[in-house]
Amino acid sequence: MTETRDAGYDDWLDALESGDGYYLECANGHGSLPPRRVCPHCASRELTEEPLPETGTVETHTTIHVATPSFVDDAPYVTAVVDFGPVRLTGQVLADEADAENGLEVTPRVGESETTGERLLCFEPR
Amino acid sequence: MTNARVAGVGLTHFGNHPERTSRDLFAEAGLAALDDASVDPADVEAVHYGNFMGELSEHQGHQGPLAAESLGVHAPATRYESACASSGVALRQAVRDVRNGEADVLVVGGAERMNNLDTARTTEALAIAADELYEVRAGMTFPGAYALMANAYFEQFGGTREDLAHIAVKNHENAVGNDHAQYQSEITVEEAMDSPPVASPLHLYDACPITDGASAVVLVSEDYAERNDLDASIAITGTGQGGDMMALQDRENVATSPAATDAADEAYADAGVTAGDVDVAEVHDCFTIAEVLATESLGFFETGEGVAAARDGVTTREGDLPVNLSGGLKAKGHPVGATGTSQVAELTRVLRGDHHNSEYVPDARVGVAHNAGGTVASAVVHVLEVQE
Numbered sequence: 001m002t003e004t005r006d007a008g009y010d011d012w013l014d015a016l017e018s019g020d021g022y023y024l025e026c027a028n029g030h031g032s033l034p035p036r037r038v039c040p041h042c043a044s045r046e047l048t049e050e051p052l053p054e055t056g057t058v059e060t061h062t063t064i065h066v067a068t069p070s071f072v073d074d075a076p077y078v079t080a081v082v083d084f085g086p087v088r089l090t091g092q093v094l095a096d097e098a099d100a101e102n103g104l105e106v107t108p109r110v111g112e113s114e115t116t117g118e119r120l121l122c123f124e125p126r
Numbered sequence: 127m128t129n130a131r132v133a134g135v136g137l138t139h140f141g142n143h144p145e146r147t148s149r150d151l152f153a154e155a156g157l158a159a160l161d162d163a164s165v166d167p168a169d170v171e172a173v174h175y176g177n178f179m180g181e182l183s184e185h186q187g188h189q190g191p192l193a194a195e196s197l198g199v200h201a202p203a204t205r206y207e208s209a210c211a212s213s214g215v216a217l218r219q220a221v222r223d224v225r226n227g228e229a230d231v232l233v234v235g236g237a238e239r240m241n242n243l244d245t246a247r248t249t250e251a252l253a254i255a256a257d258e259l260y261e262v263r264a265g266m267t268f269p270g271a272y273a274l275m276a277n278a279y280f281e282q283f284g285g286t287r288e289d290l291a292h293i294a295v296k297n298h299e300n301a302v303g304n305d306h307a308q309y310q311s312e313i314t315v316e317e318a319m320d321s322p323p324v325a326s327p328l329h330l331y332d333a334c335p336i337t338d339g340a341s342a343v344v345l346v347s348e349d350y351a352e353r354n355d356l357d358a359s360i361a362i363t364g365t366g367q368g369g370d371m372m373a374l375q376d377r378e379n380v381a382t383s384p385a386a387t388d389a390a391d392e393a394y395a396d397a398g399v400t401a402g403d404v405d406v407a408e409v410h411d412c413f414t415i416a417e418v419l420a421t422e423s424l425g426f427f428e429t430g431e432g433v434a435a436a437r438d439g440v441t442t443r444e445g446d447l448p449v450n451l452s453g454g455l456k457a458k459g460h461p462v463g464a465t466g467t468s469q470v471a472e473l474t475r476v477l478r479g480d481h482h483n484s485e486y487v488p489d490a491r492v493g494v495a496h497n498a499g500g501t502v503a504s505a506v507v508h509v510l511e512v513q514e
Contacts, residue, residue, distance in 0.1 A: 062273035088375035
């Protein structure tokens with residue numbers, strides 16, 4: 001991973017880390033994530049930052065056993081797509097395989113890879 | 127408008143060839159295709175070439191010219207990259223070039239070298255077909271992404287790991303006798319079920335292998351085929367492409383593949399056929415769940431019914447609609463950039479009657495190839511038909 005920041009993405013993670021998580025909402029109510037200049041769903045250019053809901057619901061999940069070099073020491077770990085209403089997020093669920101299930105309520109937070117120490121989006125079961 | 131005819135096809139062995147460069151793999155497949163077509167390299171007007179991860183595995187970009195020179199062809203050459211649909215989109219462009227009168231003779235194909243990297247590095251390379259910021263950095267892998275789709279499918283429509291195992295068993299059975307296939311051996315449902323987990327609910331035998339290989343097709347105009355008295359009885363009568371959001375989290379429903387549905391609808395309309403006219407198909411089964419999504423997108427089964435159809439044997443070689451008579455990506459192998467045109471090469475042989483499984487579909491006249499990129503953010507579908 002380079003030390004150069006990725007504008008938009010790293011700003012979004014910073015905000016989440018300091019308890020001010022947000023998503024982008026367009027004039028038509030579609031959600032998306034930065035960096036964005038237009039809504040990917042309808043091309044609206046009116047994007048505003050809205051507070052990310054505090055809890056989301058696991059929509060689908062998997063336990064990854066064969067990982068990339070950046071996550072080899074983390075494996076096995078649970079990855080999920082979590083529904084926050086206007087947006088969905090993808091990240092690691094901080095739970096054992098046996099405790100991870102669709103419908104689980106979680107809160108987002110910034111964690112780090114056990115392998116590299118890099119920041120990543122995690123989900124804490126409520 | 128002239129139809130593009132398949133004048134010849136060529137394939138290397140798909141398998142574990144870590145020492146072979148992609149340029150040499152492509153040379154073997156391309157020269158075999160030119161020989162099969164009885165076409166002189168001097169007649170080739172363009173080369174369209176698919177490759178996905180050359181920069182990562184071989185430290186080599188700009189592979190188009192290398193592909194052309196490996197065949198002794200002096201013509202413009204372009205590399206196409208749409209992840210696992212790289213040679214599928216290359217083929218689509220070649221078909222359009224023939225139809226538009228831009229070229230009478232093209233070589234289109236692809237190659238991939240993967241096994242010179244270890245499994246972890248290959249997993250890392252394949253992951254770049256997903257969204258780097260919002261998927262890969264969260265630890266998502268390519269099998270992991272399809273596992274998320276499988277889990278969502280089971281939740282919405284039902285189905286079990288055992289149902290998916292039937293797809294792997296079928297494709298291994300189909301690969302027996304295919305000299306180009308990576309795995310020319312049968313497996314059982316029990317072996318598939320007992321294989322180690324990769325990304326739950328997907329296990330090792332749900333996944334295609336890591337493969338080195340190349341494929342090529344010689345496409346010609348009807349006029350060129352006639353003037354040169356070529357045996358080119360198979361035409362590509364339909365082409366279609368669809369797209370979707372890159373990241374699963376931005377899709378409307380992660381248990382479906384609408385990009386492939388769009389591609390199929392376009393290709394069928396282009397060819398003037400319907401799903402009901404299709405006799406045989408080669409689909410992109412990078413994971414067993416992907417074959418289910420593909421057969422539904424192609425309109426063979428209703429959404430949510432593909433897994434039952436697979437379990438009930440509808441897609442076996444003795445079934446109503448044989449799928450992946452080659453062995454599919456699962457058993458034939460998946461050298462990413464070569465897969466799209468390898469499907470067309472296999473289908474051409476099935477329809478010509480010189481495929482190892484042609485005997486199961488002696489009257490087949492319409493074939494469909496379905497090639498997907500990433501988690502089907504890209505999809506290409508082609509219709510092949512026997513012409514008199």
